[in-house]
């Protein structure tokens with residue numbers, strides 16, 4: 189079945205880009221949508237057999253030279269989780285598949301993004317009532333088994349997502365302080381990033397310093413986030429960055445036309461969004477779309493990749 193689908197995908201020269209955030213050592217009820225190591229290993233094995241897995245820059249080069257052909261695919265990771273280094277990279281290296289890792293530099297060495305601080309706090313709090321209010325309208329939720337904790341974390345994330353950043357920070361701090369200390373090992377360290385950058389299977393990309401939604405900033409601050417993130421990472425790895433990923437990444441919502449220009453101005457060669465789609469010679473190299481099927485069934489995963497290729501997703 190996979191062979192047949194892949195044969196179909198050979199008809200049009202379009203490049204596909206997958207996006208991941210994490211690869212877990214084992215299943216985690218608090219993170220039910222994140223892939224685990226065994227599955228990721230099987231997936232990369234399958235992709236390496238059926239696709240020409242290439243870096244993003246090579247896809248753009250081929251598209252611009254009119255040489256994009258066959259089944260080509262790029263792998264990307266966003267944010268800079270430590271499991272990218274410990275789990276994903278060795279699997280990619282074993283299959284000799286390259287990937288671009290987009291890292292928000294401000295969370296390296298012990299940091300944690302606001303949504304992860306909520307998840308990791310809710311995971312560790314004692315059973316009973318959540319120690320803070322989610323919002324003014326709802327009763328304070330109860331924490332119990334893993335499923336209830338997952339639900340509460342999701343509810344808090346949704347409720348606080350669009351608060352002004354300082355207000356959100358205050359609420360998250362209050363929640364975190366009500367529970368046991370959080371681990372400082374969720375994101376990569378500078379040393380891990382440096383070691384990752386030395387791998388022939390890894391390219392490091394920019395993802396701002398603190399992962400703000402660019403449309404929520406004025407242009408001066410947006411440019412500073414893009415440039416500071418780039419400089420931070422370049423200073424650590426001793427290499428120039430070529431690629432950027434827009435935080436959250438939805439065009440027109442999370443970034444706008446002026447941010448595409450700012451990314452170009454900052455010296456990047458290209459950028460990826462989270463718009464679903466494929467890349468071809470007519471596409472904008474500063475807005476390469478990405479699509480990742482969510483099924484954990486590998487046949488279904490391949491089918492959805494093919495559907496995306498044909499614009500059916």
Ligand SMILES: [Zn+2]
Nearest residue numbers: 266267435436
């Ligand atoms: Zn991100």
